[in-house]
Amino acid sequence: MTTLPFHKYQGTGNDFVMLDDRARQFDEHDHHLVRHLCDRRLGIGADGLVLLRNHPELDFEMVYFNADGYVGSMCGNGSRCTVAFAKYLGVIQDQTRFQAADGPHEAHIDAEGIVHLRMQDVLGQQEVEGHGVFLDTGSPHLVRFMPSSSLVDLNVFAEGRAVRYSDLFREKGTNVNFVEAPVAEEQPWQVRTYERGVEDETMSCGTGVTAVALAASRRGASSPVHLRTRGGDLRVAFEARPDGSFTNVYLIGPAQRVYGGTIEV
Ligand SMILES: N[C@H](CCC[C@H](N)C(=O)O)C(=O)O
Numbered sequence: 001m002t003t004l005p006f007h008k009y010q011g012t013g014n015d016f017v018m019l020d021d022r023a024r025q026f027d028e029h030d031h032h033l034v035r036h037l038c039d040r041r042l043g044i045g046a047d048g049l050v051l052l053r054n055h056p057e058l059d060f061e062m063v064y065f066n067a068d069g070y071v072g073s074m075c076g077n078g079s080r081c082t083v084a085f086a087k088y089l090g091v092i093q094d095q096t097r098f099q100a101a102d103g104p105h106e107a108h109i110d111a112e113g114i115v116h117l118r119m120q121d122v123l124g125q126q127e128v129e130g131h132g133v134f135l136d137t138g139s140p141h142l143v144r145f146m147p148s149s150s151l152v153d154l155n156v157f158a159e160g161r162a163v164r165y166s167d168l169f170r171e172k173g174t175n176v177n178f179v180e181a182p183v184a185e186e187q188p189w190q191v192r193t194y195e196r197g198v199e200d201e202t203m204s205c206g207t208g209v210t211a212v213a214l215a216a217s218r219r220g221a222s223s224p225v226h227l228r229t230r231g232g233d234l235r236v237a238f239e240a241r242p243d244g245s246f247t248n249v250y251l252i253g254p255a256q257r258v259y260g261g262t263i264e265v
Contacts, residue, residue, distance in 0.1 A: 006037070006044060007260040009085060011077035011115075012253055013203025013231015017044050018085045021051040021063075031069030033265060038067040044263055047195070047202050048075060050082050052089070059092050061099040066197025074102040074138025076206020080115035080255040083107045088257060102138035119210055119249040125218070131163060133215045137249075140174045140196070141211035145219070151180045151190050156201040160194020173197070177208045181219065188228040189216055203231030206251050210236050214246050224252070 007018040017037050019026055027033070028051065037043045048066050055061040062082040066072040079100055086092045087109060094109045106118040125135045132144035142163055146154070160176040163169060173196040180190040191212050193205040213225035213236035224237040234253040238246045 009081035014077035017049040035069035084255040122246040135211040137207040137210040139207040143215040188226040204229035
C-alpha cells in the first residue's frame, strides 16, 4: 500500500481527479489503477483523470484519461480544470501555453476566475445520414438537433449508446450530443452529452459544447454562443472562415477545485 495525494476538480459538473505528476511517478499504462481512482464506489470517483506533467517547451503537459482507464482525446472541461490546477500549484499565473492530446493550447484565467481556453481550429463538419452532424473538436462528436422540449425526458444513456455502438461508430467510438435550440434569442442552447470512454451521460462536455456551438452557427447562432449543460453554462466564441472551417475557437467557463486528499492504493 502506498498513499497517493490527489485533488478533485469540476468544470460545469464534469469532474476529474487531478494528480501532480511533475516527478513522473505515475505509470500511465496502469489502466486498472486509473479506472479504480475514477470509480465512484471503490475509489475517489470522477469522469476522468488528469496527470499534470512537465513539458520541455510549454508550461506543462496534460495527460487525460477517461473513466475507463484509457488515455482519451482532447478534454475541454478537463483542460480548464488543469489550467486552474496549474495555477493552484504555482506552475502558472493567469496566462499559459500547455500541451494536450491534440496539440498545444493557449488559455487565460480572467478576473472572475473564468478560464478561456483556445481550442484547435476545426476543419469542418459533415452530415451523417440518419444521425446528425459530425465534428472533430479534438475529440469526435456527433451533434443531433432535437425538437423543442424533448431533451428533458430524453434517455441520453440509451440513445447515446445506440449511436456510439452503431456500425458506423463502433470501432473508434464517438461522443454524442443532443441539442435543443433556444426559443428566444437571449436564451442558451441546451445540451446533453453521452461520453465515449465514460460510456454514460456526463453533466457536461467541453469539446461537446464546442462542437454544438459550431454546428449551431450553421443554424443561425452567432459567436459567442451560450450553452447550458446539466452542470452549468458555457460560452464558445469563434470565427467562421468562408471555407467552412473555424478559427479562434474559445471554450469559456468555470473550473473549480472541490477538495484534496490522499487515497491508499
Ligand atoms: N469530457 C470531455 C470530453 C472528453 C472526450 C472523451 N470522452 C473521449 O472521447 O475521449 C470534455 O469536456 O471535452
